[in-house]
Amino acid sequence: xxxxxxxxxxxxxxxxxxxxxxxxxxxxxxxxxxxxxxxxxxxxxxxxxxxxxxxxxxxxxxxxxxxxxxxxxxxxxxxxxxxxxxxxxxxxxxxxxxxxxxxxxxxxxxxxxxxxxxxxxxxxxxxxxxxxxxxxxxxxxxxxxxxxxxxxxxxxxxxxxxxxxxxxxxxxxxxxxxxxxxxxxxxxxxxxxxxxxxxxxxxxxxxxxxxxxxxxxxxxxxxxxxxxxxxxxxxxxxxxxxxxxxxxxxxxxxxxxxxxxxxxxxxxxxxxxxxxxxxxxxxxxxxxxxxxxxxxxxxxxxxxxxxxxxxxxxxxxxxxxxxxxxxxxxxxxxxxxxxxxxxx
Amino acid sequence: xxxxxxxxxxxxxxxxxxxxxxxxxxxxxxxxxxxxxxxxxxxxxxxxxxxxxxxxxxxxxxxxxxxxxxxxxxxxxxxxxxxxxxxxxxxxxxxxxxxxxxxxxxxxxxxxxxxxxxxxxxxxxxxxxxxxxxxxxxxxxxxxxxxxxxxxxxxxxxxxxxxxxxxxxxxxxxxxxxxxxxxxxxxxxxxxxxxxxxxxxxxxxxxxxxxxxxxxxxxxxxxxxxxxxxxxxxxxxxxxxxxxxxxxxxxxxxx
Ligand SMILES: Nc1ncnc2c1ncn2[C@@H]1O[C@H](COP(=O)(O)OP(=O)(O)OP(=O)(O)O)[C@@H](O)[C@H]1O
Ligand SMILES: [Mg+2]
Numbered sequence: 001x002x003x004x005x006x007x008x009x010x011x012x013x014x015x016x017x018x019x020x021x022x023x024x025x026x027x028x029x030x031x032x033x034x035x036x037x038x039x040x041x042x043x044x045x046x047x048x049x050x051x052x053x054x055x056x057x058x059x060x061x062x063x064x065x066x067x068x069x070x071x072x073x074x075x076x077x078x079x080x081x082x083x084x085x086x087x088x089x090x091x092x093x094x095x096x097x098x099x100x101x102x103x104x105x106x107x108x109x110x111x112x113x114x115x116x117x118x119x120x121x122x123x124x125x126x127x128x129x130x131x132x133x134x135x136x137x138x139x140x141x142x143x144x145x146x147x148x149x150x151x152x153x154x155x156x157x158x159x160x161x162x163x164x165x166x167x168x169x170x171x172x173x174x175x176x177x178x179x180x181x182x183x184x185x186x187x188x189x190x191x192x193x194x195x196x197x198x199x200x201x202x203x204x205x206x207x208x209x210x211x212x213x214x215x216x217x218x219x220x221x222x223x224x225x226x227x228x229x230x231x232x233x234x235x236x237x238x239x240x241x242x243x244x245x246x247x248x249x250x251x252x253x254x255x256x257x258x259x260x261x262x263x264x265x266x267x268x269x270x271x272x273x274x275x276x277x278x279x280x281x282x283x284x285x286x287x288x289x290x291x292x293x294x295x296x297x298x299x300x301x302x303x304x305x306x307x308x309x310x311x312x313x314x315x316x317x318x319x320x321x322x323x324x325x326x327x328x329x330x331x332x333x334x335x336x337x338x339x340x341x342x343x344x
Numbered sequence: 345x346x347x348x349x350x351x352x353x354x355x356x357x358x359x360x361x362x363x364x365x366x367x368x369x370x371x372x373x374x375x376x377x378x379x380x381x382x383x384x385x386x387x388x389x390x391x392x393x394x395x396x397x398x399x400x401x402x403x404x405x406x407x408x409x410x411x412x413x414x415x416x417x418x419x420x421x422x423x424x425x426x427x428x429x430x431x432x433x434x435x436x437x438x439x440x441x442x443x444x445x446x447x448x449x450x451x452x453x454x455x456x457x458x459x460x461x462x463x464x465x466x467x468x469x470x471x472x473x474x475x476x477x478x479x480x481x482x483x484x485x486x487x488x489x490x491x492x493x494x495x496x497x498x499x500x501x502x503x504x505x506x507x508x509x510x511x512x513x514x515x516x517x518x519x520x521x522x523x524x525x526x527x528x529x530x531x532x533x534x535x536x537x538x539x540x541x542x543x544x545x546x547x548x549x550x551x552x553x554x555x556x557x558x559x560x561x562x563x564x565x566x567x568x569x570x571x572x573x574x575x576x577x578x579x580x581x582x583x584x585x586x587x588x589x590x591x592x593x594x595x596x597x598x599x
Contacts (some may be wrong), residue, residue: 121446124440141365144355217350
């Protein structure tokens with residue numbers, strides 16, 4: 001049931017409990033569970049290597065992005081997210097490996113590809129003396145069937161910027177303008193490099209909503225982030241990257257479930273007979289009294305296990321207070337896979 | 345916005361429309377920038393008025409304005425095509441504008457064409473303004489307007505190549521400093537307001553090969569002395585144009 005996948009092979013795998021061996025044959029390449037995965041992937045990177053001088057920024061990266069989905073590229077600073085995305089956008093030529101975006105070579109077929117993609121750079125991209133609506137109107141003029149600029153300005157809360165030029169906009173306003181510029185040309189596929197960096201919680205929500213609307217309307221979205229809550233909340237598919245490689249890919253649920261155990265906590269009378277409890281639980285479960293009266297059960301926490309624990313408590317006259325199931329977060333997954341904190 | 349708003353409908357606008365839009369934006373950015381206006385409009389106009397009215401520099405025989413107007417026209421070309429373009433493009437590169445436009449449907453050559461158009465539009469405005477001022481000061485130009493046009497165009501190409509070379513290779517701050525310094529040095533040593541024959545002979549032969557000297561000298565030959573076409577000056581400008589554009593095409597970095 002776990003679908004956590006490690007190693008360089010793209011595509012999801014069902015029916016494998018543990019992390020796949022790098023290069024192991026994919027047992028069921030057809031068992032893809034997103035409806036959109038049935039069409040051609042919009043991004044396909046194989047063995048991508050990109051070096052800056054002697055530093056290897058991307059080191060044999062494999063990535064497949066499904067059409068019509070939101071895909072998050074999640075990783076710590078310097079993991080190679082921007083380099084990967086910018087290679088897909090045609091800014092950089094791979095040193096090794098191949099990249100196809102919408103079936104095209106981003107460098108050789110740049111002229112055909114550019115009108116079809118929307119790009120939000122990690123920073124900058126606007127004339128310092130341009131006003132928000134002016135820059136947006138300009139980007140719209142470069143496209144054949146752009147969105148209504150006025151409506152987009154309102155949608156992203158840029159209406160209040162008025163005559164303020166870009167250099168005097170707040171960081172969040174600059175960020176939202178860059179996002180608007182990426183979508184105004186009605187692209188099939190957008191690349192958003194840290195679309196919510198520096199946004200206040202409200203603006204962040206509104207950006208998330210916009211990204212969901214894009215997906216609903218059939219736009220494929222690739223975004224980078226180092227916020228796991230963002231990846232969990234938004235993405236259909238998450239590619240966790242570290243040191244220039246994809247170390248795991250799957251839906252947030254799959255990643256959090258696979259390979260990682262969840263925990264159940266409660267407090268009760270001190271000195272419970274955990275041996276007797278363990279006998280009632282499935283094999284591989286663990287039970288500890290962490291501090292006096294504070295208990296932790298680790299294992300595959302499902303509704304059945306929860307029922308077992310509570311009925312055991314009932315039999316022993318224990319009131320399990322503050323009972324809580326803790327789900328594994330992507331942050332835990334990242335820590336488990338790399339031994340590092342995601343946001344060091 | 346309602347459902348279906350973002351339904352993909354990609355496509356590039358027709359090329360002429362993209363280039364026109366880009367040129368219009370670039371021109372607006374330039375005209376909105378105070379420092380740029382100082383450089384391209386205020387300084388040439390002030391120099392023309394000041395040195396025509398006050399006899400500070402010996403401009404040789406004839407009315408000072410007849411000597412000064414061609415030089416100031418050359419200066420106007422340099423200020424827009426070289427100094428202004430180098431500084432603006434340098435900062436566009438620094439702030440990722442060139443990079444972002446590189447992912448838009450506008451091809452890179454289209455962006456360059458738009459920049460050239462925007463420079464030409466600005467120059468038309470400058471020349472119109474300076475011509476009016478010069479006439480008010482009693483300017484009596486001679487020669488063939490077509491020769492003047494050709495020289496102005498050659499000068500524009502030469503200075504654009506050099507400006508883009510600088511913007512595409514140096515850091516934005518370095519470009520800002522260097523472009524202003526070069527502007528100042530060429531203003532003094534390029535025969536704009538100070539006749540080249542005020543300099544020692546050895547210096548004159550070197551200074552005479554500068555693009556600004558070739559342009560101001562060429563314009564002066566036509567407008568002040570009625571020469572049909574100053575081929576030597578045109579040739580110097582053509583060489584600078586080829587060198588500058590060639591090097592810019594070779595070394596320009598977009599990020
Ligand atoms: N233009 C460049 N020249 C040299 N090294 C670079 C360049 N761009 C990136 N690098 C290096 O390549 C590595 C990957 O950088 P990249 O920008 O792709 O990371 P990232 O995952 O986007 O990080 P962040 O979360 O900080 O944006 C880093 O070690 C970085 O220092
Ligand atoms: Mg980055």
